[in-house]
Amino acid sequence: MNTLNKPSDYRAIEIWGRRLGSFDSYIKMEQKKAALDNAPITAIYKRGEIWRTVNDIENNAVLKEMIDSLVTQQK
Numbered sequence: 295m296n297t298l299n300k301p302s303d304y305r306a307i308e309i310w311g312r313r314l315g316s317f318d319s320y321i322k323m324e325q326k327k328a329a330l331d332n333a334p335i336t337a338i339y340k341r342g343e344i345w346r347t348v349n350d351i352e353n354n355a356v357l358k359e360m361i362d363s364l365v366t367q368q369k
Contacts, residue, residue: 313359
């Protein structure tokens with residue numbers, strides 16, 4: 295795998311997936327896809343050919359929840 299980031303580096307995909315009730319296997323598959331695509335590290339899902347990121351979240355409450363979760367995981 296010739297990528298800049300490891301699949302496990304895509305924590306936002308994991309947080310987003312858990313928020314939606316996705317299975318762990320699906321989350322890991324999406325993280326692997328993101329790594330293979332060299333997606334932005336803040337990617338949350340892919341629609342068509344475009345990776346959507348945390349910055350694309352329009353709902354301020356959801357955005358705050360995502361940011362808080364990412365910060366909490368870093369500690």
